Amino acid sequence: MAAFVVVVAGMKAASTLIVPFLLAVFLAVICLPLLVWLKNKGVPQLLGLVVIVAMLIGVWTLVIILLGTTLADFTRNVPVYQQKLGEVIGEAYSYLQDHGIVVDRSMMENIFDPARLMRILASTLNSLGGMLTSAFVIFLMFAFLLMEAAGIPQKITLIRESRPGALDSYNAIITGINKYLAIKSVTSFFTGALIFVFLKFQGVDFPILWGMIAFLLNFIPNIGSLLAAVPPVLLALIQFGFGQALVTAGAFLAVNMV
Template sequence: MSTKQPAKETATFNPGWVMNLVGGIFSALSTVLTNTFLILLTVVFILLEAADFPKKLRIFLKNPERALSAIEKFSRNANRYLVIKTLISATIGVVIWLWLLIIGVDSPLLWGMLSFLLNYVPNIGSIIAALPVALLALVQLGVGSALLTILGFVVVHIVVGNIIEPKLMGKGLSLSTLVVFLSMVFWG
């Protein structure tokens, strides 16, 4: 009578694969750290130059006060634009979060934050934010919920992008609402 030994499963450990993985991780980490260092260094140099910029501009230009005034006005308008855009994006993010919470899509806070961030990307940001959520709703909840998700995104972006945003941008930047709306239509 022969006794058969149970088949031994041989687990092979490949140290070369592990070393390649660790090497890839360290390479990616070094790239991130290098880019972070370069960005921080650039910011430091910008901040160091900011104090001397008006002096250099006065030397370089014939009418420096006018140029400094224009730069200051542009800076104020750019800051005002960013504040208004951030408030609009935050509103979109909150409304999308609430809509997805009502529908029952997983991770509504994540999708609301993604909508907030991608609202800064003109024209395609809202589409990029809506596609993964719609696919998740389709897989998770079915066709009806996916359509409701898309409908929510479309309604929010139409109302905010075509009614609220032109009014706020017009008032905040001292522009005509009609001019803002027509420029959005033309450039969009």
């Protein structure tokens, strides 16, 4: 038991580095083809790295501004959301009672406690914001990984005599990864765009944020799309009731099945 506690505590402590590292690896894999392309066009490797980092910083800054604005608006609207969610729970309880379904109201209110649900949603947004604001660590690891990855072919060439097929194997692996990421990036972009358009027309708050999260989490197989659907479905429930929440959930399901 003590060993388990130590392991869990170690994983929690290491999470502050593991998440930025994984994000840096992901960005490096995506940006490696661009760095190689710039290098083949005669751009010095260091200059190419600076260009790529500058582009990422620009995108990163826009995302942080968007998230900061969303957090401010969300915090301002929390009392309204709590009140509306309480009303939705009351309506659901009355509906169940009218149809002869006996439910303990106090238990129902504890499960769907508006304050607790708002804290969970706010904590999720704050966690995302915390990860984005650790930009220095992420970009430092990203630059190191990208420079190392760009130099792998030259290193393999040096040992080519002992392992003739090493470079071909490396190129095949990188080509496969790039093809997968290219396809996944396109599908994720359209997923995020469709989610944004749907939520915008439906009137759910912060559609740009939910579209962006749908785009990012779509890279995570199986559970990514499910995780992306939770906040907007919850907001649709709060804003419009159970019917529109089901419509929102159905829209996420339909988009991810296309």
